[in-house]
Amino acid sequence: MASNSDSSLLTLPDGRSLEYRLSAPPSGPVILLPNFLGAPFQAWDPFxxxxxxxxFRTLNFNQPGHGASTTPADLTSTTFPSIADDVSHLLSHLGIETLYAWIGLSMGAALSFFFVTRHPDRVGKLIACDTLSSSPRNAGTDDIFANRVKAARDAGSxxxxxxSTLQRWFGDAWIAAHPDETARLRALMATTTLDGFETCCNALRSDTFDVRPLFRKVGASVEEALLVVGENDGDxxxxMATMRDEVQEGFKEAxxxxxxxxxxIRNAGHVSFIDGFEQFSNHVLAFL
Structure with a gap:
């Protein structure tokens, strides 16, 4: 079992390694905070x-190709349902029957919808932050993930x-004003592998990525839910206002x-717990 600072590896049924970290205090209820695309779970460390x-105890894990988590041989085989199964294996390995809360951002938030609806009553409070609802194909939009993978492959790194991701997340002004945090994130993101980036982008591009049919099932799967979004996070x-309405309806139906x-989160972008740290903390800690 991991100490406060060390991570551990779990060998999954298909032979892949999943990196996780279970941190203090030893007797508290557990909150899961997965990583998000491009950054390993240490990105959450300030929070x-x-x-x-x-x-609260915190459990972090890295999705394929992030940190020390390895990728499958077939980079197209990873989907949100398959990662949700990875989480189930991890919780069983650790003997954790239920999570007090799941706090996910972006890909980690989309994953939460798949997990809680596949495993009802294993998560008490769901906090979904700054997340898409479906793959580009399901949304009828340009495939931004395919373009990003091609650019990275062409560049070889x-x-x-x-x-470009840091600039998109935070903008030039924030980056210039926060050089230390930018450097920390840059160093963390540099550990993500090309295969890992492509693997997770493939999950985001997959026809199986569509959480919209799951919104109304959340109410039957968890006790409470909170949605969080950065004011400057595109559309x-x-x-997510539509998402909120649908999730709310699901609680009523349940x-x-x-x-x-x-x-x-005012004046925050995609990673709202960093550039909107104080507001994010206030909202999430009050909900918890």
Whole structure:
């Protein structure tokens, strides 16, 4: 079992390695925070002390090709349902029957919808942040993920992808004002492999990626839900408002009198727990 700073590896049934970290305090309820595309789970580290101070244990894991998690031989075989099964194996390995909460951002948030609807009552509180609802093909939009994979493959590395991603997430002004945090994230993102990036992009491109049919099932699967989005995160504030309405309807259909809120993080972008840290912390800790 991992210490506060060390990660461990789990060998999955297909032979892949899954990197995870279970952090203190030893007796607290567990909150899962997966990584998101391009960055290993250490990206969450600034937020974890706030959870530990409230007696929560935190469980992080890396999706394929991020950190020390390895990729399958077939880079097209990874889907959100298959990663949800990886999570189930991890929880069984650790003897964790239920999670107090799942806090996911972007790909980690989309994954949460697949997990909770495949494994009802294993997650108490769902917090989904800054996430798409479906693959480009299912949304009828240009395949941005295919273009990013091609650019990275043509370049032979993710260096340019990391820089463009940081700029897209935070903007030039924030990057200039926060050189230390930018450098920390850049170093973390540099550990992601090209195969890992492509594998996870393939999951995001897959026809199986469409959480819209799952929104109304969330209410029957968890106790409460909260949605969070950065104000400057493209069209996600609008699409997540629709998501909120659908999830809320699902709670009503499940006979649960729970209000589902969408919290807008002012002046924040896609990784809203970093450039909107104080607002994000206030909303999420109050919900927890």
């Amino acid at each position: 974890l002390p706030s959870l530990h101070a409230r007696n 993710l260096s340019a992808t990391v820089e 996600l504030p609008q699409s 006979g649960k009198d729970r209000e589902v809120e969408l919290k807008l």
